[in-house]
Amino acid sequence: MNKKELISKISEKIHEEAKDAGKIKIMHLCGTHEDTITKYNLRSLLPDNIKLLSGPGCPVCIIPDEDLQKVFHLIEKENIIFTTFGDMARVPHNGKSLFYYKAKGYDIRIVYSIFDAIKIARNSSRTVVHFGIGFETTMPSTALAILDAPENFCVFSSHRYFIPAMEHLISLGVEVNGFINPGHVSTITGIKAYEKIKKYGIPQIISGFEPEDVMLSILKLIKAIKRGDAEVFNEYTRAVTYDGNVMAQKVMDDVFSVDDWEWRGLGVVPRSGAVIKEEYSEFDVVKVFEDAFSDFVPVEDKAKKACRCGDVLRGIITPLDCPLFNKRCTPKDPVGACMVSFEGTCNIWAKFGVERN
Amino acid sequence: MCLAIPAEVEEVNFPIAIVNFGGTRKEVRIDLLPDVRVGDYVLVHVGYAIQKVDVKEVEELAAIYQKLQEEGIL
Numbered sequence: 073m074n075k076k077e078l079i080s081k082i083s084e085k086i087h088e089e090a091k092d093a094g095k096i097k098i099m100h101l102c103g104t105h106e107d108t109i110t111k112y113n114l115r116s117l118l119p120d121n122i123k124l125l126s127g128p129g130c131p132v133c134i135i136p137d138e139d140l141q142k143v144f145h146l147i148e149k150e151n152i153i154f155t156t157f158g159d160m161a162r163v164p165h166n167g168k169s170l171f172y173y174k175a176k177g178y179d180i181r182i183v184y185s186i187f188d189a190i191k192i193a194r195n196s197s198r199t200v201v202h203f204g205i206g207f208e209t210t211m212p213s214t215a216l217a218i219l220d221a222p223e224n225f226c227v228f229s230s231h232r233y234f235i236p237a238m239e240h241l242i243s244l245g246v247e248v249n250g251f252i253n254p255g256h257v258s259t260i261t262g263i264k265a266y267e268k269i270k271k272y273g274i275p276q277i278i279s280g281f282e283p284e285d286v287m288l289s290i291l292k293l294i295k296a297i298k299r300g301d302a303e304v305f306n307e308y309t310r311a312v313t314y315d316g317n318v319m320a321q322k323v324m325d326d327v328f329s330v331d332d333w334e335w336r337g338l339g340v341v342p343r344s345g346a347v348i349k350e351e352y353s354e355f356d357v358v359k360v361f362e363d364a365f366s367d368f369v370p371v372e373d374k375a376k377k378a379c380r381c382g383d384v385l386r387g388i389i390t391p392l393d394c395p396l397f398n399k400r401c402t403p404k405d406p407v408g409a410c411m412v413s414f415e416g417t418c419n420i421w422a423k424f425g426v427e428r429n
Numbered sequence: 430m431c432l433a434i435p436a437e438v439e440e441v442n443f444p445i446a447i448v449n450f451g452g453t454r455k456e457v458r459i460d461l462l463p464d465v466r467v468g469d470y471v472l473v474h475v476g477y478a479i480q481k482v483d484v485k486e487v488e489e490l491a492a493i494y495q496k497l498q499e500e501g502i503l
Contacts (some may be wrong), residue, residue, distance in 0.1 A: 078493065157475070185458075185476025185477065209433065209474055212461055213461075216460050216477075256479070259433070265494070288500070291502075307496070309480060310482050310492070311480050311482045311483075313443070313481075319461055319462075414432075
């Protein structure tokens with residue numbers, strides 16, 4: 073049996089199980105899952121009563137405009153080297169982006185790893201500021217870098233803890249019968265981190281990223297939903313353990329404390345922000361350049377008024393329901409963050425040409 | 430951003446290892462996995478190995494067959 077036959081078999085079983093299941097909404101929480109689902113057209117292999125929604129699983133997408141504007145403000149005022157991952161460099165605000173600043177001659181450098189940003193700092197007398205973005209998957213590398221950083225290095229922490237966002241989504245009243253949890257966040261946090269979400273009675277499954285992983289996860293969730301079983305299941309057994317990467321958790325705990333931070337589309341999510349602890353304030357851009365931020369005032373981007381990224385991130389609409397999708401907003405000339413990132417639902421749908429049936 | 434790719438560990442010189450992504454060799458940090466050995470498979474994310482992966486499950490369909498049997502599909 074090859075992969076295609078395997079997936080067909082699972083699809084058959086899903087159809088069989090779903091017959092008497094009523095309407096089921098399953099939300100996945102990772103942009104890479106949306107990529108698998110859309111690339112392999114998995115939605116077409118599901119019966120009509122099983123809907124797959126995409127949630128706030130793209131770390132670039134959920135960073136609010138205010139963080140981005142603060143970065144722009146700093147770059148304009150201070151003679152720094154600014155390092156970032158590539159996706160973030162294209163997110164626009166009021167016609168500007170990090171690539172815009174690079175084109176204007178500001179020293180913006182795209183790095184693959186924060187480790188590369190540290191190397192730049194070691195070879196420069198200027199201050200290097202790294203844009204720390206990403207969930208629990210990326211956060212340990214930033215924490216390690218801070219523990220090992222030279223004096224002329226600091227971090228703009230836009231890191232956010234993902235698991236509090238799940239509870240927040242539920243509190244917003246999002247209608248979901250089951251969650252497909254983010255596989256790589258879970259390699260760090262372990263299965264145990266999801267225990268506290270069990271009280272909401274919604275089954276969850278940690279899934280791998282191959283199409284058969286996702287299909288099998290959907291099948292397991294449908295069965296659990298029918299049984300009324302709100303367990304945390306692990307399909308990604310090749311990489312995720314109950315305890316996760318304990319060393320990575322410890323490094324994160326050493327360097328970051330939590331605060332209530334805003335997410336695009338979700339508002340303020342309690343205890344989701346990763347603040348650099350006071351004892352490492354010499355590596356925290358907010359403290360190092362405190363004066364530069366004193367006259368910062370956020371400004372609204374009028375072009376984004378019709379952008380519905382926030383609703384896409386809550387699973388309320390699909391990209392096709394946004395008036396800008398593939399018209400004013402395209403992967404080549406994006407308006408909203410969800411059209412920029414490789415993990416953004418709008419970018420993925422545009423890239424693979426998803427259209428209304 | 431949360432993309433992580435499995436690679437085989439070919440050289441270890443803590444905290445750095447040389448890993449092989451199906452032909453492409455690259456330096457990665459292994460601070461978060463201090464017990465990594467040559468021959469292990471690791472998931473690499475933004476230049477850091479974040480977790481060991483079970484190579485049998487990665488390379489063979491055997492594990493998925495077993496899961497399908499458990500689910501009563503095969």
